[in-house]
Amino acid sequence: xxxKQRRAVxxxxxxxxxxxxxxxxxMALRDSIxxxxxxxxxxxxxxxxGKRFRLGGLVEDGSLKRGEGTTISFVVTDKRAxxxxxxxxxLPDLFREGQGVVAEGMLNADGVFHADSVLAKHDEKYMPxxxxxxxxxxxxxxxxxxxxxxxxxxxxx
Amino acid sequence: MIAETGHYALxxxxxxxxxxxxxxxxxxxxxxxxxxxxxxxxxxxQFLLIAISFSALMTAYVTSDFSLENVWANSHSAKPxxxxxxxxxxxxxxxxxxxxxxxxxxxxxxxxxxxNLPRELQAxxxxxxxxxxxxxxxxxxxxxxxxxxxxxxxxxGQGLNPVLQDPALAFHPPFLYTGYVGFSMAFSFAVAAxxxxxxxxxxxxxxxxxxxxxxxxxxxxxxxxxxxxYYELGWGGFWFWDPVENASFMPWLAGTALxxxxxxxxxxxxxxxxxxxxxxITFSLSLMGTFLVRSGVLTSVHAFxxxxxxxxxxxxxxxxxxxxxxxxxxxxxxxLAQGGLFAPISREGSLVLNNLLLTTAxxxxxxxxxxxxxxxxxxxxxxxxxxxxxxxxxxPLIVPLLIAVPFGPMLxxxxxxxxxxxQRLMAAAVLALVATVVVLAWHQxxxxxxxxxIGLGIWLIAGAxxxxxxxxxxFDGSWADxxxxxxxxxxxxxxxxxxxAGLGIVVIGIVTTTAWRSESILALKPKDSTEIAGxxxxxxxxxxxxxxxxxxxxxLFKVVRGGQEVTTLDPSKREFTVERSVTTEAGIHAxxxxxxxxxxxxxxxxxxxxxxxxxxxxxxxIWLGAVVMFIGGGLSLSDRRLRVGAPKRARTLxxxxxxxx
Numbered sequence: 001x002x003x004k005q006r007r008a009v010x011x012x013x014x015x016x017x018x019x020x021x022x023x024x025x026x027m028a029l030r031d032s033i034x035x036x037x038x039x040x041x042x043x044x045x046x047x048x049x050g051k052r053f054r055l056g057g058l059v060e061d062g063s064l065k066r067g068e069g070t071t072i073s074f075v076v077t078d079k080r081a082x083x084x085x086x087x088x089x090x091l092p093d094l095f096r097e098g099q100g101v102v103a104e105g106m107l108n109a110d111g112v113f114h115a116d117s118v119l120a121k122h123d124e125k126y127m128p129x130x131x132x133x134x135x136x137x138x139x140x141x142x143x144x145x146x147x148x149x150x151x152x153x154x155x156x157x
Numbered sequence: 158m159i160a161e162t163g164h165y166a167l168x169x170x171x172x173x174x175x176x177x178x179x180x181x182x183x184x185x186x187x188x189x190x191x192x193x194x195x196x197x198x199x200x201x202x203q204f205l206l207i208a209i210s211f212s213a214l215m216t217a218y219v220t221s222d223f224s225l226e227n228v229w230a231n232s233h234s235a236k237p238x239x240x241x242x243x244x245x246x247x248x249x250x251x252x253x254x255x256x257x258x259x260x261x262x263x264x265x266x267x268x269x270x271x272x273n274l275p276r277e278l279q280a281x282x283x284x285x286x287x288x289x290x291x292x293x294x295x296x297x298x299x300x301x302x303x304x305x306x307x308x309x310x311x312x313x314g315q316g317l318n319p320v321l322q323d324p325a326l327a328f329h330p331p332f333l334y335t336g337y338v339g340f341s342m343a344f345s346f347a348v349a350a351x352x353x354x355x356x357x358x359x360x361x362x363x364x365x366x367x368x369x370x371x372x373x374x375x376x377x378x379x380x381x382x383x384x385x386x387y388y389e390l391g392w393g394g395f396w397f398w399d400p401v402e403n404a405s406f407m408p409w410l411a412g413t414a415l416x417x418x419x420x421x422x423x424x425x426x427x428x429x430x431x432x433x434x435x436x437x438i439t440f441s442l443s444l445m446g447t448f449l450v451r452s453g454v455l456t457s458v459h460a461f462x463x464x465x466x467x468x469x470x471x472x473x474x475x476x477x478x479x480x481x482x483x484x485x486x487x488x489x490x491x492x493l494a495q496g497g498l499f500a501p502i503s504r505e506g507s508l509v510l511n512n513l514l515l516t517t518a519x520x521x522x523x524x525x526x527x528x529x530x531x532x533x534x535x536x537x538x539x540x541x542x543x544x545x546x547x548x549x550x551x552x553p554l555i556v557p558l559l560i561a562v563p564f565g566p567m568l569x570x571x572x573x574x575x576x577x578x579x580q581r582l583m584a585a586a587v588l589a590l591v592a593t594v595v596v597l598a599w600h601q602x603x604x605x606x607x608x609x610x611i612g613l614g615i616w617l618i619a620g621a622x623x624x625x626x627x628x629x630x631x632f633d634g635s636w637a638d639x640x641x642x643x644x645x646x647x648x649x650x651x652x653x654x655x656x657x658a659g660l661g662i663v664v665i666g667i668v669t670t671t672a673w674r675s676e677s678i679l680a681l682k683p684k685d686s687t688e689i690a691g692x693x694x695x696x697x698x699x700x701x702x703x704x705x706x707x708x709x710x711x712x713l714f715k716v717v718r719g720g721q722e723v724t725t726l727d728p729s730k731r732e733f734t735v736e737r738s739v740t741t742e743a744g745i746h747a748x749x750x751x752x753x754x755x756x757x758x759x760x761x762x763x764x765x766x767x768x769x770x771x772x773x774x775x776x777x778x779i780w781l782g783a784v785v786m787f788i789g790g791g792l793s794l795s796d797r798r799l800r801v802g803a804p805k806r807a808r809t810l811x812x813x814x815x816x817x818x
Binding site: 003006009010013014017018020021024025027028029031032033034035036054066069070088089090091093094104 | 391498499500501509510513514517518520521524525528529538539540541542543545546549550553554678679680730738739740741756758759761762767768769
């Protein structure tokens with residue numbers, strides 16, 4: 001094999017693999033990305049039943065209901081619109097009424113959001129930033145929940 | 158006083174790092190031996206100063222000195238000692254100190270053990286290391302100072318995030334950082350070579366051990382992180398394609414590629430330009446990992462503090478180092494002479510294929526990780542890219558590589574014989590085929606592709622064994638002859654075989670647990686029984702228990718299999734008194750078949766508890782495989798031929814006689 005042919009084989013293989021990779025990535029980006037919406041956006045966008053998305057907001061106070069077995073229902077709110085959610089499974093430790101939550105799943109025909117995963121992140125002071133940001137956008141942000149330095153203590157360098 | 162000493166040492170370290178960067182660089186330009194000679198003591202001094210600073214911080218943690226804001230915010234006097242120590246790197250500031258400490262350690266190692274390096278190359282390498290250290294020290298001192306005091310000192314601290322209070326996680330960051338930072342050596346050597354405009358096989362011989370050591374630590378660090386997520390987060394999964402996981406996985410992929418291309422460069426003096434570029438890319442990905450994890454652009458357990466100034470600072474460091482190195486590469490790379498021709502079917506060719514597929518797979522992970530961030534900053538649209546994306550893109554790119562792995566070591570350098578390689582791998586292929594057919598016949602559920610995945614894992618393991626068998630001429634000569642050869646085989650050959658077999662073990666673990674896991678979620682009342690994967694579980698009830706810094710409610714589950722009592726599992730809800738937060742502790746029964754995994758959920762209305770049960774078959778193979786890969790790397794590293802700075806020993810008759818006596 002001449003030097004030229006060797007180079008052709010090398011470049012051909014590289015281009016082939018690259019083309020495969022680009023094709024896979026584009027197809028995957030079309031089919032498998034999941035959008036993030038708040039209840040207001042869900043109402044505005046008239047999303048089709050059966051389309052996967054992530055729902056973020058606060059768990060409405062007093063909305064948590066335990067049904068038969070391990071099925072749970074609650075309402076997610078962004079203080080402007082609400083969306084009922086059902087979920088079968090074990091809720092994360094940090095799931096509380098009035099706290100931020102992100103649920104992934106899809107709407108069913110009756111307009112109820114069927115979640116197959118529920119995330120309340122690992123820190124109790126934690127508000128998912130996606131939710132915080134959306135709430136800020138809508139002017140509903142209630143200030144930084146994080147505790148600062150203890151009272152009376154000043155910083156000294 | 159101790160804290161101030163630490164703070165002062167940190168500032169001195171910055172000054173030394175600047176000296177370590179400027180003087181040797183200037184010296185190599187002017188060929189001034191006195192300036193060049195500054196590099197070695199500067200690197201050693203820098204390590205000493207950062208070690209003092211790190212010890213000061215650790216002392217503050219161990220003695221619970223809450224007059225330090227960092228200790229107050231991340232520790233508590235009632236915390237067990239091991240987590241007081243681990244707490245040093247369980248937060249942003251402390252973990253950055255650990256980062257520069259490891260960086261300085263590597264620099265000091267090159268300074269101390271690099272006496273057989275060309276003087277100017279060593280000086281350039283240390284100068285580049287010094288500049289990285291200077292950038293990060295400046296970052297720590299200006300935006301993330303762990304020695305900030307509080308006055309008056311609070312009585313007690315706020316405690317460490319309970320999910321981080323865990324043995325595996327105590328050691329996960331040091332290993333991960335040693336991996337990340339270890340790639341800085343390859344980067345520094347690459348940039349030094351570009352500054353010099355000269356590169357040869359000796360360069361690769363120097364870079365390879367560092368890369369190998371970094372790769373080993375990164376492998377173990379990632380495995381520990383995955384193991385922790387598996388048992389601590391209570392989701393029963395081992396890998397979530399979370400951006401933070403990807404941030405550590407990308408340097409691993411690029412580093413694996415670098416390890417193999419450096420081999421070509423060392424043995425055949427080919428692929429020089431590519432190896433240099435890969436060294437730059439690998440460390441750039443490590444820097445990016447640090448940025449993604451530390452800047453708070455990603456939401457995760459790692460985002461300790463969200464401070465935009467920090468993100469911008471790390472982004473600037475990234476820009477300067479990656480941009481600078483790539484610019485230098487663009488200017489100088491054409492000057493590097495290419496050498497070592499090879500046919501497409503050859504050891505080199507197979508390693509090129511390895512690099513091609515690894516870097517492409519890495520690029521796919523890169524797109525999936527950064528696309529949501531890019532889209533959000535450009536259009537404001539929020540999306541998440543999850544496991545489906547990565548399964549669809551990463552798996553098809555990595556499977557051809559896994560199929561090709563056993564061929565690599567069987568091909569000769571320069572020009573290989575594919576038919577001969579195939580004949581040597583026949584036994585492995587038959588074994589893999591038999592495994593596939595057996596699993597196909599046995600499996601009743603799960604995806605039809607899974608049996609082929611098992612076959613692939615067997616192919617990797619058997620292929621690795623075939624290589625050893627071929628090299629000792631098993632079946633070709635007498636047993637005694639083979640045994641003798643087995644003893645004479647270089648350790649690096651065993652290292653390669655072990656690492657590849659480890660990969661096969663990981664594949665089997667991943668495929669089995671993904672395809673055939675059992676899962677059920679139910680409401681159980683005390684004395685209720687249920688069954689999963691051949692185990693009968695009886696819920697005995699809830700008992701309270703006290704820990705050193707937590708209280709927990711424990712659900713007791715009696716586990717019976719085949720009429721015999723196996724164990725009693727005790728999953729719990731743990732309430733940490735100081736941090737006022739709850740964690741879920743899974744109850745796990747491990748056996749050779751797999752893990753029985755029980756999670757206790759909330760109390761339901763009629764005295765029942767929601768309970769989640771998993772059976773994860775062969776899940777431990779995943780971490781076992783990673784450990785085997787680590788050991789393989791270690792064997793390679795201990796090979797005399799590869800050992801750092803091992804000079805060739807000239808044998809003399811006198812020595813032989815002395816040995817004979």
